[in-house]
Structures are given as C-alpha cells and as structure tokens.
Amino acid sequence: MPDSNTPGDSIKTLRARIQRLDSAGLDLMFREARSFKKWQDRSVEPTVLQELYELMKFGPTSQNSNPGRIFFLCSEEAKERAVPALHEGNVPKVKAAPVVAIIAYDTEFYEYLPRLFPAKDTSGMYRSNPDKAESTAFRNSSLQGAYFMLAARALGLDVNGISGFHNEKIDVEFFAEGRCKSNFLCCLGYGDTDGLHPKGVRAWTLMKPARYCRNF
Numbered sequence: 128m129p130d131s132n133t134p135g136d137s138i139k140t141l142r143a144r145i146q147r148l149d150s151a152g153l154d155l156m157f158r159e160a161r162s163f164k165k166w167q168d169r170s171v172e173p174t175v176l177q178e179l180y181e182l183m184k185f186g187p188t189s190q191n192s193n194p195g196r197i198f199f200l201c202s203e204e205a206k207e208r209a210v211p212a213l214h215e216g217n218v219p220k221v222k223a224a225p226v227v228a229i230i231a232y233d234t235e236f237y238e239y240l241p242r243l244f245p246a247k248d249t250s251g252m253y254r255s256n257p258d259k260a261e262s263t264a265f266r267n268s269s270l271q272g273a274y275f276m277l278a279a280r281a282l283g284l285d286v287n288g289i290s291g292f293h294n295e296k297i298d299v300e301f302f303a304e305g306r307c308k309s310n311f312l313c314c315l316g317y318g319d320t321d322g323l324h325p326k327g328v329r330a331w332t333l334m335k336p337a338r339y340c341r342n343f
C-alpha cells in the first residue's frame with residue numbers, strides 16, 4: 128500500500144491524544160502569568176532559547192509571510208548597547224533581565240514569499256508598495272512577538288514586554304545595514320515574585336459584555 132497519509136491525518140492523531148490544554152496550562156500561559164521586573168538568579172540556557180524560537184515560528188502570519196526576526200541580547204555588553212535607546216524607567220529592567228530579545232521585522236520579508244507561500248507569488252505587490260510592505264511586516268511581527276511571549280510562558284519562562292524606547296536608536300545600533308527594524312523588546316528569564324504588585328484589572332472586566340463582544 129502506498130503511504131497515503133495526508134496533513135489531516137496527523138492532526139486527527141494529535142486530537143486523539145489531546146483535545147485542549149488543561150487548567151494548569153491555561154494558568155501558566157494566561158491567568159496567573161505576570162510581567163516581571165525582577166528575576167531569579169537563574170540563567171536561560173541557549174537550548175531553551177532555541178526551543179523557544181523553534182516553537183513560536185509555527186504561529187500563523189498573513190500569507191505565511193513570517194516577517195518577524197528575533198535577536199537575543201544575552202551578555203552584559205550586548206544589553207549595554209541597548210541602554211542609550213531606553214526610556215529611563217526601563218534601564219534597570221533591561222539591565223536586570225537575564226536575556227533581552229529584540230522583536231524586529233525584515234522590511235524586505237517578501238523576498239522569501241515565493242518559497243513561504245508558493246500557492247501565489249505576491250512578492251511583487253509588496254516590492255512595489257512600501258507602505259503595504261511596512262504595515263504587513265509590522266502587523267505580523269507584532270503577532271509573532273505575541274507568539275514569542277506565549278511560547279516562552281509555555282516553556283516555563285517569564286517575560287516583560289518593553290516598548291518604552293526609541294526604535295530609531297535601537298535600529299541604528301543593531302541594524303545599521305537598514306533591512307531590519309525593531310518592533311518591541313522582550314525581557315526573558317525566570318521571574319522573581321518579590322515585590323510584584325497585584326495583577327491589573329483587564330479592560331473587559333470593566334465593561335458590559337455588549338461593549339467588547341457582540342453579534343452584529
């Protein structure tokens with residue numbers, strides 16, 4: 128018999144093994160997860176960082192465009208290069224973090240589209256329309272940044288997003304060749320619960336359901 132496995136077969140097998148995350152998993156990734164400013168004295172192994180980006184890459188992007196790029200600042204020297212770009216209040220947070228990731232995007236992501244989305248080569252559409260390329264790269268790299276944070280939590284890491292910095296300064300310092308642009312930074316490590324303030328209420332908790340979720 129020829130091997131007649133289809134992509135759907137492996138998903139059926141998966142769904143026979145697991146139907147949903149359990150409550151502890153949901154707590155880990157969402158309900159109990161926090162943004163940390165202090166960190167345990169515990170380094171993040173390179174193998175964990177590798178596992179992290181090998182996991183987050185599976186999150187969906189439009190036309191499978193994958194414009195996000197991740198740059199890890201692991202040494203004190205590398206983090207120090209980011210300091211002049213930071214808003215003052217974020218300097219100690221970045222310095223204290225075991226690892227800081229620059230969530231960036233490739234402004235010429237469309238070069239890879241013929242291989243990433245062979246069903247239809249739309250690279251010319253982006254090449255001839257820089258505004259569309261920019262908004263697509265920014266939107267999808269933001270999504271990939273979110274996948275990055277959730278993948279980190281799924282692996283037992285903690286995160287703290289950082290958007291309080293001057294993107295142009297980070298870009299000049301790290302992406303002088305001009306092709307990549309920074310989106311936001313993400314501190315990574317194992318969080319220290321000492322001094323955590325209570326978790327902030329979410330907007331939807333303040334609203335009537337009709338204001339955040341309704342049928343039109």
Ligand SMILES: Cc1cc2nc3c(=O)[nH]c(=O)nc-3n(C[C@H](O)[C@H](O)[C@H](O)COP(=O)(O)O)c2cc1C
Pocket residue numbers: 160161162163217220287288289290291292311326327
């Ligand atoms: C994209 C992004 C940017 C953020 N920028 C900053 C920042 O510049 N400085 C900071 O201290 N926290 C920053 N945060 C952390 C948020 O303030 C924090 O996630 C939010 O208050 C919710 O807190 P919680 O995760 O502990 O519930 C950022 C978070 C995200 C996702």
